[in-house]
Amino acid sequence: MSLVAAREFVWPARLSEPGPGYVAANIALILVMALLAVWVVLSHYWDREEQRRKLTADFLWVEQNFRFHVESDEISLDALGQETVERKLGPAEFEDRVRHLQVNNPELVQVALVDSAGATTLVYPVSVDEHGRPAPDALAATRGASKAALRSGKPVYSTLYRAPDGDPRFALYVPIFLNGALAGQVVGEFSLAAMMRHMVPWWYAERYNLMVLDAGGRVVAQKSNIGTDESMMSYEIPLTVPAGLSLRAVAYPPASGITRTLFLVGIVGLSLATLWSLLALRRDMKQRIAAEKELLAHHAFRQAMEHSMLTGLVVRDLDGTISYVNPAFCRMTGYAATELIGCRPPYPFSKPQPGIADAARDRNETQIHTRTGSRLDVLVQVAPLIDAQNRQTGWMESVLDVSERKRAQELSRRHAEKLQMTSKLVAMGEMASSLAHELNQPLAAINSYLVGAINRIRGGRLTEKELTEVLEVTAAQATRAGNIVHRIHAFMSRREPHRAECDLNRIAAGAVSILDAEADRHGARIRLELAAELPVLNGDSVLLEQVVLNLARNGIEAMADVPAQSRELEVRTQARDGKVTVSVADHGCGVAPEVARKLFSPFFTTKAAGLGMGLNICRSIVELHSGKLWFEQNGPGGSVFSFSLPVDAA
């Protein structure tokens, strides 16, 4: 997992509106759909055009075929008539000929030969008129055409008529000439339906509905009876023979139309689906943007919160690499976040310790080092960092600066200590003052008595009696002074030393630990050099600790004016010659010789606020333990105060 969220997260500048890519995609999609629609329309149009062209071509072909058929029939009938007349064929031969003709031309229903007088000579299939004479069926309906043919000497087509069974028919009258003279005419009766049936090929019938219309537009014959409607494409031309008829072809919708429609439906459906998905995408994007905005606001809120927080936060991986620090921690330590992120132990702010805090404990008070080198008391709270997979990925430490609080505590403690000390000193001063006054009284009296006596002796006017008297009162005053001194002594030794077995190493270490904070305030370091093993002493550990404290405190204060790097105090213990020696060496300003002489006298002090009792009391305590306290110069600058105590003193 990566917790590199420590770096400031930069959100994309444009967030609220969709990008140009999105718009382009939309436009492209719409264009594609438009083109598709245009293509569909155009292809439909093109198909229609193609269909129409084909219809036209096919229609013209079929019309031609129709005409060709009729014309070939005309020629066949003409040939039959000529042969029959020229060779004077009998009915059987005629029938044979007609049959033969009918095989190829099934539309030819009946053929008859009529002579120039109008009498039917041959007819096949045989049929008779109302008088029982052989006559073609068509003649009754198409006598006008017959007459027109005879008159003009050219083939004439009759108009359309209905056979008794309703079959639409027409007749062809072909005049026959023999040796230039009209010899008769051949009558051919055609069934339009049969004609349609045999003349139109199957493939045509599949595509088109071909029909023959009369002059009134009524359908008289058609190839197919599948219904047609007006919307279908059609083509119509009038037929030359037989006259008054027209041929019309209606194109069926192409079979491929279904597939086509399916295609179209598919395309439209897919387009709609695409459009819908686009809309859905847009809605989704809007929701996403709203969510992102919310997230951004939340992030800003979190960031503001984080920036305003006073508690330092540090996130470490399991291997101790710092992956995140918050601004408060940077302010606290003075390091920039970039300097700390990626750091591995030992961290710049915690030189002596492996981590900020011992991970085993979840709450710890410790010290951290700021960039400027000063120490900061902090309260560290450690919590494991658990990721979404419920695995621990590191530690989250919150660091609270408690140095102000500690400083306040320390200040109040020192204040109280000072107050106590002061009151002690005041009491001591009071006592010293009153004792001095008391002692001064007899001393002043003694002096006066003696000076008075001397004056008299010089004047030669002192009697022996007077001298005796004055010496008596003087002696009494001396005794009085002595009594006062006794009282002082009794007062001083009111506290009996509480003797017990004690270890000077422990005493020295204890005193140093008490003074550590004070030394730090003075920018001084205390080096403790303890002897490996010290014989156990019998003494008052509280008093002895006071001695070490006093000497060390003096040493620290003596170094106030030397450069910070040489402010080092050494507290050393050693055992030698049946004595245990504790020495406190400073590198301060040293002790001037004239000061050194008065060093141990009471009420002598070089400190502005001192009473001059410290060293004096120290010496008293040391002497109480049958030891001695002395002073030496320490090299070029500084001084060493030592005291030694006999091991067997008790």
Next chain:
Amino acid sequence: MNVERTVHIVDDDVAIRDALAWLFDSRGVPTSVYRSADDFLERFPGDHDGSAGCLVLDIRMEGLSGMDLQDRLIAAGIQLPIIFLSGHGSVPIAVSALRKGAADFIEKPFDGNALVDRVVACLEEEARRVELRTRHASVKEKLGDLTQRDREVMARVLAGKYNKVIADELGISMRTVEVHRSALLRKMGVRNAVELARLLADPQSGAG
């Protein structure tokens, strides 16, 4: 001048009183001892003319302290030199006492003869002060006898002006000036202008 020169010793310690009396007696200085400030206030004869004494006063005493006694004396207008004796040197007390006009502040134990020397010096100074005060009083009395014109003439005489000039300035005759001049010299009990100037200068410096 016949001035009584008594040292008044006020101390609640009988040994000190006795020893100091013995000491001063050895130097021929008369003493009078009091065992407390109240005792002194009761028995002190008062600061009458011609008497000049000195007060040796212990600071710390039962009842009224030395400082209290000093305040009482100042309030009563009794000008008596005070030498304080102190068992323990307290600078603020010493400063306060000296500011209020104490002659000296001596710490116990002291060198006996040095104390006596200081007291004697005080007594002499006091005697001189008393004499000056007396003289000052008499000059004041004599000045009271002068007339207005006498004073006008005297001011000009002291300025060193000649009679002629004085006469011109005052618009009187030289003769009249001479009459006034001899009258004022007589009234002031001096023989000439030089003595007059000295007489008037002395008490001023003494009083200052």
